[in-house]
Amino acid sequence: MNTPQQSPSPPDTAGITANLARIHERIAVAALAAGRRPEDITLVAVSKTKPIEAVRAALQAGQTIFGENRVQEAEEKFPLLRQEFPDLQLHLIGGLQTNKARDAVRLADVIESLDRPRLADAIAAAAEKEGRLPRLLIEVNVGNEPQKAGIPTEDADSFIADCKSRFGDKLAGLMCVPPAGEDPRPHFTWLANRAAKHNLNIVSMGMSADFETAIACGATWIRVGTAIFGGR
Numbered sequence: 001m002n003t004p005q006q007s008p009s010p011p012d013t014a015g016i017t018a019n020l021a022r023i024h025e026r027i028a029v030a031a032l033a034a035g036r037r038p039e040d041i042t043l044v045a046v047s048k049t050k051p052i053e054a055v056r057a058a059l060q061a062g063q064t065i066f067g068e069n070r071v072q073e074a075e076e077k078f079p080l081l082r083q084e085f086p087d088l089q090l091h092l093i094g095g096l097q098t099n100k101a102r103d104a105v106r107l108a109d110v111i112e113s114l115d116r117p118r119l120a121d122a123i124a125a126a127a128e129k130e131g132r133l134p135r136l137l138i139e140v141n142v143g144n145e146p147q148k149a150g151i152p153t154e155d156a157d158s159f160i161a162d163c164k165s166r167f168g169d170k171l172a173g174l175m176c177v178p179p180a181g182e183d184p185r186p187h188f189t190w191l192a193n194r195a196a197k198h199n200l201n202i203v204s205m206g207m208s209a210d211f212e213t214a215i216a217c218g219a220t221w222i223r224v225g226t227a228i229f230g231g232r
């Protein structure tokens, strides 16, 4: 049969709830093993490509912080959910085009992917127009991979300093996605050290496959998608 799908299949609400509980347990174990407090680690649930019903299931299970990597998708899902769940916090974690900066500034509580001077200019201009400025993280291309988002490591110090003087306390920390297929440890450690050097409190690193390692290396925010919502 060739019947068109009217809507995606309903989310596995019980599965999402159980996955969240399991991840919180794993966070606690990893934090304690590293001599850290579990409550010092914040879970960002990455809901990209997942339907609004899946996000709602996570919200009903008590998760309030979500990450999306496309502005348009975030715009389709989150303004509605905010009316139902006023505590909801939206993080934009994907590469951001300057022409999307104004939408991003209007929509997001945190932009984790500030990675170049022209984007900083666009965010500053958008903040002036919108009368609001999200918290900002600088994304560092810790593996200096061509084609990958993030400021190159050699430019990180000066870019961090510029953003600090421009955005003040709204510049909250650093973020990275280390190269696939490599030991992430040296990259995670580099990022944590660089954040400390600049007195930045937030270190956003670690995904489904490596969040425990990231916690061991000093992550304060972890960004987990697949382990909560299933494969994409």
Ligand SMILES: *Cc1c(COP(=O)(O)O)cnc(C)c1O
Residues within 6 Å of the ligand: 046, 048, 069, 093, 094, 177, 207, 208, 209, 223, 224, 225, 226, 227
């Ligand atoms: C998709 C994504 C994640 C989550 O990845 P999972 O492997 O699904 O946990 C985290 N950070 C960024 C920047 C992403 O794009």
